[in-house]
Amino acid sequence: MNAAWAVFRRELLLAARRPAEWIQPLVFYAIVAVLFPLGVEAHDPALKVFAPAVIWVGALLAALLGVERMFRGDLDDGTLEQLLLAEAPTALLVAAKLAAHWLLTAVPLVVAAPLLGVALGLEPLAVKVLTLSLLLGTPTLMFTGGFAAALTVGAQRAGMLLPILVLPLMTPAVIFGGGAVRAANAGLPFDAPLYFLAALLALSVTLLPFAAAGALRNALE
Amino acid sequence: MWTWFHQLASPPTFYRFAEVLAPWLFGTSVMLLAVGLYGGLYVAPPDYQQGDAFRIIYVHVPAAALSLSVYTIMAVAGAIALIWRMKLAEVAVVAAAPVGASFTALALVTGMLWGKPMWGAYWVWDARLTSELVLLFLYVGVIGLNQSYADPRAGARACAWLALVGVVNVPIVHYSVTWWNSLHQGSTILSAEGMRNPKISGDMLWPLLLCLAGFYLFFGGVLLRRMQNEVLWRERNARWAQQAVAA
Numbered sequence: 001m002n003a004a005w006a007v008f009r010r011e012l013l014l015a016a017r018r019p020a021e022w023i024q025p026l027v028f029y030a031i032v033a034v035l036f037p038l039g040v041e042a043h044d045p046a047l048k049v050f051a052p053a054v055i056w057v058g059a060l061l062a063a064l065l066g067v068e069r070m071f072r073g074d075l076d077d078g079t080l081e082q083l084l085l086a087e088a089p090t091a092l093l094v095a096a097k098l099a100a101h102w103l104l105t106a107v108p109l110v111v112a113a114p115l116l117g118v119a120l121g122l123e124p125l126a127v128k129v130l131t132l133s134l135l136l137g138t139p140t141l142m143f144t145g146g147f148a149a150a151l152t153v154g155a156q157r158a159g160m161l162l163p164i165l166v167l168p169l170m171t172p173a174v175i176f177g178g179g180a181v182r183a184a185n186a187g188l189p190f191d192a193p194l195y196f197l198a199a200l201l202a203l204s205v206t207l208l209p210f211a212a213a214g215a216l217r218n219a220l221e
Numbered sequence: 222m223w224t225w226f227h228q229l230a231s232p233p234t235f236y237r238f239a240e241v242l243a244p245w246l247f248g249t250s251v252m253l254l255a256v257g258l259y260g261g262l263y264v265a266p267p268d269y270q271q272g273d274a275f276r277i278i279y280v281h282v283p284a285a286a287l288s289l290s291v292y293t294i295m296a297v298a299g300a301i302a303l304i305w306r307m308k309l310a311e312v313a314v315v316a317a318a319p320v321g322a323s324f325t326a327l328a329l330v331t332g333m334l335w336g337k338p339m340w341g342a343y344w345v346w347d348a349r350l351t352s353e354l355v356l357l358f359l360y361v362g363v364i365g366l367n368q369s370y371a372d373p374r375a376g377a378r379a380c381a382w383l384a385l386v387g388v389v390n391v392p393i394v395h396y397s398v399t400w401w402n403s404l405h406q407g408s409t410i411l412s413a414e415g416m417r418n419p420k421i422s423g424d425m426l427w428p429l430l431l432c433l434a435g436f437y438l439f440f441g442g443v444l445l446r447r448m449q450n451e452v453l454w455r456e457r458n459a460r461w462a463q464q465a466v467a468a
Binding site: 151155157168169219 | 303351352355358359361362365366368369370371375376378379382383385386387390393
């Protein structure tokens, strides 16, 4: 547990020294969400219909920006080797690292989401549901992204591969996240999709660190 | 029995075994498909509602069934590759992915061609169709991941991890027509209710079963051939591989 805490703190410290890492995804997110209303007619009612999709997909893309480099630096400077050699279970250390990454890159996106929701014309209740759905969905995204980053860290010609691996696995989260907001907008009960998001969160947070640890070990062999 | 099984895991033995088995698989598959397609396209009567358009099931259903089976096979082979580090299982994961992707694409395309006259649209954003499309992307991810590695063994094991995680999509595709209100019809053959009280006429059913068997055997033959190629390439510096190519 001490080792996991140390990994967690190290990530936060590194991010504090290089604020660009967590500010840039936020700016990217805002720009993506702003481009959509500019692309359609002003005051188009369709904007409100598409707002949940825009905000969800924008968050996915913004959160993926930093994921690619999640293990790359650690591989280059040898930290990754030490993590794998450590006495503590690798899955636990990977989970700590992913949790720190979620706190750094995804939580700012969740905080920014209500602003964008209001800007795109969502009702107050829908904005609340949207934020909650992102809060439940982004850890799933981060852990899936971490798993994919562990798969590609040993690859020599990865290129654009990471989003291609992550985004298909994220379709359930987008469906349930967008579905909850749509239900709230229509005045229908919205708890079922949120429960589904929570179930995905529980599954990914408990199982994916093991898969990511296995993939990292494979990459270093 | 077990010693034979262990010997089969060695690439040269597997290569010779596949060399004998693959032609039989292809031959039986061609015969089954010939009879099945003849039965499906000429003997079976037209559907009372869909007319002759229903005949696409003789390609669509086997392709869709294989798209799921191949991914499951990949995941099982992946688990074997990761747990017992069996080389041949790694080869199977890598060799199966492009074949599975082709069957998935075939199922999607035949479904779209049928959907236009029957549903009035090539594509609807429905649970079954969307999850099948996601399956195609998962296959593409496995293929891409394998190609991005310089070391084939590390690449194959990375693919095995991805196949294991992605296998959660398989039950979603399979049960999507039961869980959600889908435009796609439910399962006709593989259900307990369908066994007791068949929902498909016998003269339409037997060609479909022959086509299914033919498709599966065809996949078996293609998989063996692809695995042979992969094994040859990996062991290209070994004496047995050079002899096998020279022969």
